[in-house]
Amino acid sequence: MEAPKTRRELLDKLRMTSVAKKDWDEFYEIYWRLVYKVATNSGLPHADAQDVVQKTFIKVAQNIGRFKYDSKKGKFRNWLCLIAKQQAASHFRKIPIAPMVPGQPRVSSETEIRRMPDSASDWESVWDEEERSHLLHTALERIKPRIKPQQFKIFLAHCVKGMSVKEVQDLVGVSANQVYLAKNRVMPLFEEAVKAVSRFGAEGPEV
Structure with a gap:
């Protein structure tokens, strides 16, 4: 079905x-x-x-x-x-x-x-927070199997958690160039996953 x-x-x-x-x-x-x-x-x-x-x-x-x-x-x-x-x-x-x-x-x-x-507005604020969390979590879980573990760790630290390139270098033990390469490799996959997950909730009336 x-x-x-x-x-x-x-x-x-x-x-x-x-x-x-x-x-x-x-x-x-x-x-x-x-x-x-x-x-x-x-x-x-x-x-x-x-x-x-x-x-x-x-x-x-x-x-x-x-x-x-x-x-x-x-x-x-x-x-x-x-x-x-x-x-x-x-x-x-x-x-x-x-x-x-x-x-x-x-x-x-x-x-x-x-x-x-x-109030409904209070529930909406709680929902919006959890919606963003769910969207991020689901998108990351979708792309994780398609990416090398090290690149995923770099992307998570740099692009999701907002760590600087230097901080990621120290955390993972890679060069700055590797951080940029991981970002360029993973970001398109992540954006594609976010759109796919968002589409499920965006079509039709809000529930």
Whole structure:
């Protein structure tokens, strides 16, 4: 079966009674970082945030058949963030209240929950950050098998992390010419991968 061309098409497929595992895997890969960010922004540590991610996607699987896209009511990711916030809130309520420490205010679970984003614009800022991270990560993973390990390390350090040529020379043990050659070799592949990944999210209505 042909893979969905846009996120809207992917969501439509997930609402069907019979869904291929690869479609759920693709959906998870797109959105798990956003859910994780919602959980960690609420104050949950890594392990608890991972638990919230799993519970959120279980809830989505149980309810996505009833989800209907309506641009007037907001994007799918806002609905997803709302579920994530509910799961984080539920997780907080199960955490025992720590004893008071003299001189330090007690932060309740409700206080932490109120710190989480509420408006669509807040969710958008969280999403934009994770979208950029996902785009970069996915593009790099696509080109990595096509590039020599040393050239990939050089490109990652110089073009992604912003290290200077001299810093890369010291880190990798190469000449300045090798840094420039790696950049010229890898950059076109990276830009091509970014366009391909962006195209998947750019076609059709925003979700």
